[in-house]
Amino acid sequence: MADERERRWKLALGGDDEGLDAPDVRLSRALTALYNPDDEGARRGGLKRSAPSVARWLGDIREFFPASVVQVVQKDAFERMGLKEMLLQPEFLQAVEADVNLVADLMSLRGVMPEKTRDTARQVIAKVVAELMERLERRTAEALRGAVDRSRRTTRPRFADIDWPRTIRANLAQYQPAYGTVVPERLVGFMRRQRRIVDLDEVILCVDQSGSMAASVVYASIFAAVMASLPVVSTRLVCFDTSVLDLTDDLADPVEVLFGVQLGGGTDINQAVAYCEERIERPAKAHLVMITDLHEGGDSLSLVARIRRLKSIGVNVIVLLALSDQGRPAYDARLAGIVAGYGIPVFACTPDQFPSLMAAALRREDVLAWAAGEDIKAVRPEDPPAEES
Template sequence: MTEGTRRWRLALGRYAKDNLGGLGGQDQKMDQALDYLYAREYDQRGLERDRGAGSLDPTQMQALTWLGKAKGLFPNTVFETLQGHALDRYGLTDLLKDPKTLESLEPNQDLLKVLLGYHDRADPAIRAKLREVADKIIRDIMERLRHDVMRAFSGRRNRFRRSNIPSAANFDWRNTLRENLKTYDPETSRIIAQTLRFNSREKRKLPWTVVLCVDQSGSMTDSVIHSAVMAAILCGLPGITVKMVLFDTSIIDVSDKLTDPLDTLLSVQLGGGTNIGRAVTYCEDFIQDPERTVFALISDFAEGASPRTLYAALARMAEARVRMVGLVALDDQSAPYFDGTIAGRAADLGMHVGAMTPNKFADWLAEIMT
């Protein structure tokens, strides 16, 4: 199937299957997502639509699941159009107008993304309930991530000090083998371990400043959510100062809201252009002790302005020996889309660039804060 035929097939929907052929893989999922939304045209025109075995009949849960899946299937500009049609043209927001319906929904991150996008549109009477549901989802995410962060910051293993506290995480297998070689049993080909060795753990030398510079464009919603949660957790650690800005072409400094991730997320204005260089330059003002500062840029690196300002700011930070990391995705999936040219240039300037799950990001922070 040519690219032109594929596009027509997606535009015309499943009724073009006989003439243009079927779809598979990701294209099939896109076709189902489009059909779920736009088949409502038949209902509005009073026509009977085909509800075959493969149809996606609307239910409360499917509407919200659809929004989450569609966001991952389509480019941001396309998804914004689909979401606008879903909320305004086809009235799917009715699901979010009844507090009883909200109570019956399963709280999850896909629902949180929908609530964040809908909060400003909601009737004043329903906003409190939306906030209550969103707050519960965020608390669940925080509890899941807090353990990973606290584990990472509990101290790194010190192989030059011994510990009498047995722990699988601290087990020193090299020295255990070395000290028990004399108990080797040739008949069973086994070492009878009479003495076990464990590494001790060091406390980290703080303070540090962590600066989170977060792209709030629509494609980064999952990363924005996890950034807000990570910021709240890091704020609770002794000796760590956290600063955070959200940006598109404008900049929102949310450093005074970080203890409440929901307040941070309600400051998000998804969509718009992107001026990364301006945001990074703004963040330079947070850097008081460069060698004790971590700068984390969470972005798809799709710079809308000239990248020269961005490159210059990163070069200044690198020269000052700021620890820099560029996260093209900070979520559980770590399936990023990003501008490889600009990200590659950032890496050449000394920035560690990659996609990370939140627990890996915590490990990375803990590793360098020694």
């Protein structure tokens, strides 16, 4: 108890990091940088008026405090540290790299920004979104652009649709001994099935916008925008905390989507899934991708029952604990295990893996087998609680 009191006093007073563990040192320096900037600790861990330091500091603040406190601290930072002026400086924009965490920081600051600062932040977000779209768009489009129809062949296939065994056999006469290979004059491949509008698969991305899911929200929004631009699927983006925000109509502009997200707040996953359930028109053609750490603040029993019901009527339900470049996320292990116990895939994946995941889902393949092939460790099933047995 005495050690805990000493820890709390050190965090409250700042400047003395001796005896604190690494997370507490980060917390102490983050607060010292704002509330006691003349202290030696601030010189070691302060903002130093540089874009990377600001991004790191804001990320630390969001990690250590609940959303309500984060808003107060950020507001103090705007007033005390001149962050408003920094965001308006062209040098700041030039220093910013395409970083998802920085986008999340700017999104969380939106509520305390004056209008001119918001315009500048929108430019930064637009730059990051453009670079992420360039990285992810082509791969996503190729992965989702319809199932391959192997009953029909073409001599002008896309690269991904080339039937290499048949192509090699058809070009054996072009074997080049000097190079030890065949030079194909004629490609043989599969034609893609043309899909009617009425036959489109429905994809609903249901995204937790609590502070811990910030990077996942950014990536999910960009993927939703890409998928919405493709004529092969019908895409809906739903973000939630204790309320539900349907951003589907804004998907043509991913920057606008991100400005519509409000990071932080509580979490009512059951309410969000209920909203999605009401909008599913054809369960056998529907895919519900829940992106959440499953820290349910609402009715977890109703949530599990609702997910089970959706699966039973044919909806392809997948739970992603995170969609980010980071490692294994923090999540509610008990609830994740219960959901996995009903045969629903529960795991985290990276943005680079997501297009392949969605392609497997649209083909109704075994998603757990896909995850194993990607060396992704899925959550192990747990026995359901007695009242659900």
